[in-house]
Amino acid sequence: MRIAVYIPFLLAVLAPLGARPVSERCEPRLATWLLTASSLVLGTATTISLGLLAATGLIGVPQLAALGHWSATSAQRVDPTELSVSLLAGLLLGGAVVAAARMLWRRARTLAGAAVDAACMPARDGLVVTEDDAPDAYALPGLPGRIVVSTGMLHTLDETEHGILLAHERAHLTAHHYAFVALAQLGAAANPLLRPLARGVTYTIERWADENAAASTGDRRRVARTVGKVALAAHRTPGATRTGAAALGILGVLGRRGPLAKAGPVPRRVAALLAPPLRRHPTLTSLTAAVLAAATLATVEATHDLHVLLTAVGAH
Template sequence: MTYVLVVVALTLALPWGGAAMANSLADRLPPRRACRMLTGAAVLLAGGTVAALVGLFQVPFLASLERLPLSRVLEAWPAAVPVAGAAGVVMLSQLALLVRRVQRHRSLLRRAWLSADEGTGGGDMLVVPGQDVDAFALPGYRGRRGRVVVTSGMVRSLDPGEREVLLAHERAHLAGRHHLLSVVVDLAAVVHPALRSLRETLGFHLERWADEEAAAAVGDRRVAAAAIARAALAGASQRRTRGYPLLSATSGPVPRRVEALLRPASTAPPGRAGRAGAVALAGSVVLAAVVALVTAYGLHEYVEYAARRLTGAS
């Protein structure tokens, strides 16, 4: 069973390489595609991790299904029960952390809606009174449709053209349902620590996605860049107390976002070398995830085979 442990260890180590490759690939893709790739990679790599743990946890149960006494299993693999127990403890810990994380997201959303209830406005925008300088996209909650929430302090900080950019940015978050992508990656990061790096990368590219949509809506990338910079500067001196932090125009590495907006929009297809690099990285991410899942299934088959050998079955 040493072979099994080595294979499972490699499976659990794959997300470190897969996450690094996904982060590298994201910088070579347009924001929309980068966000979808990062989310898919997180789900696949987290799924492979869970599958490997389930495979280890099932060893004693598979033996019982094969009518193999546990004593015979322990003769062949003395560590079977401790390893299965450790896998079970890890999965229980993951489940507890996932439940806690889901509750945290619901609490953030509930508090954000409570703060927005004092706002006024029509359509999809609410203006909340006060000196705070903030703006964020508020996803739908309990039958309420999503809204763009802007504080009166933010409204005063921007001129009409900059306010148009800000609203277009937050509307892009709502239209793209960016909160779902963010929550999925955040939950996947609970499953394996290697996936935590994907959260920050995804957050940046979600903001870049909304920035590009806003620039297209107003038709001027420099105006969009100036509005994002002004909004971030206006809110930089205060602590965020109201907003839904996943979808705010002032979050993320703003200088990098502004720099990207000041460059011309990329309309030309990537060169051969760029395409080859992107395909290679994407293939590596998918391969890492698929190998993890296949290895977990192979572990299940290997345990059944070992059980038949121990019982002398053909």
Template sequence: MRIDVYTPVLLSLLLAVVSRPVARSLAPAQAARALTAAAVLTAGATTWALVLLTVTLVGQAPPVVADAREDGRVLPEPVPGTVAVLALALLTVAVCRVLRAVRAERATRRTLRRLCEGHPPGTELIVAASPRPQAFAVPDTPGRILVTSAMLAALRPAERRVLLAHERAHLAHRHALLVRAAGLAAAANPLLVPVRTSVAYLVERWADEQAAGAVGDRGTTARALARAALVTHSQGCALHFTDRTVPRRIAALHTTPPPHLRMIAAAILALGALPPLCAADATGDLLRLLGEVLS
């Protein structure tokens, strides 16, 4: 347990380091799925490792120590007491962060649902009268696309088709679930924030590629993305505009799509599977130690 229980943390750092190179070199769909799965597995393992470290405080409880002294036994100390207390504090913070992320996600979904109220259930496209150019994929049942009149007015007809194809790709491939899963993983384990950022970028690249395929013109798709970025007044609006990612996405559309490399995707999944295996081994060690303490 002395080594295995800390290994998920080290592997979290490794996953964070490789996430951006993977996002650049691998097909967006493949990379997004692999990184999300690895992040969820790693976050679960690191959270469980904190639980294991916290449980070692049982061996330091006054009743347990008193019983051991009466029996003349020396209690094993799997980890220092300060480490166990720190793990308890980190676990508390992780739970609070996850709860806060869940509440924020629910609030966002409620807001988007309210904006779609008053329209027939089968309506896919909802145009809202607003001077702010924005576009959203609303992941409901069924999914809807919410676009402001300002955004439609800013785009040419071919670029509007790109916009709608982009948002349809988000809905068809359930990108919101991937982003939400990566976000919760990063909330539980802040070391995975770079992975969350990579997944958010990848789902946009994925939708860009789907839109380019739907309209049959990568150049038009790149122009639509650039125009949407220029008319957007705030971050996180149309086509997930941010200063850092839009130039990369436009540049990617002017090149050939990245390849599907199964070996790299498999390596990422294997990296994500290692933390749970280490946590499972640490669990077995702790159970044996607790058996000695409580016997």
């Protein structure tokens, strides 16, 4: 356990460095899967490792070892984990569990509220038009989901752009993008080092929806123009509001001006639409798979080591 238990932490430090390359170079659907899986697996692996470190050190305390009929002396000799490390791991574990539980509770409440709102909204073919001069559009998850568009947004766009907007929002609903966001955020809640991965997912789901709209219309430049037009309209209307964290919309997150390498999500999305479609990136896919496999195997190995340790120090 002395080495294996620390591997997930090392990978969690290194993994965010790959969030931007994966989101920018991989086909958006694949990138979303890779980033979501990375956040969830690494968040789970580091949480388990914290639990293993806490348990290994605490059984070296005579009073605690006696509760499980273990030999504290043998535990310290076989795996001499510092008590300070175990206490720190225990505190971090408690924080990770609380943060993940709070995130799950908030997300469940938001999605439940969105589902109720969607069910109560009168819709035509799943489309709800609200009387609001502020340009806004988003997908509201539910059974069934709803696409909500304000009259201000409809007046901003022409007929062709209406179709692009609807194709984008339908992609959010049919692909269940809210689930990817929730799972990625769950991993980041357990381990804040993984927040870049969760932010990457919020970007790649927008790119995924953009590509769906481009495929349905056959005009990438027109989709790019629509994305930019919507973002500009929203930027000119600072009073525009969004409906809850479960809402997924074409607006995304407005970025600051600057070189493309440092640009916000909307300029990057527009640039991606003006370029040829991205393909699957075998190298990044293989590297991500290797990281997830290493984290999983290390966690399994560390858990097995704890089992062996408990067996060795028991019945003394």
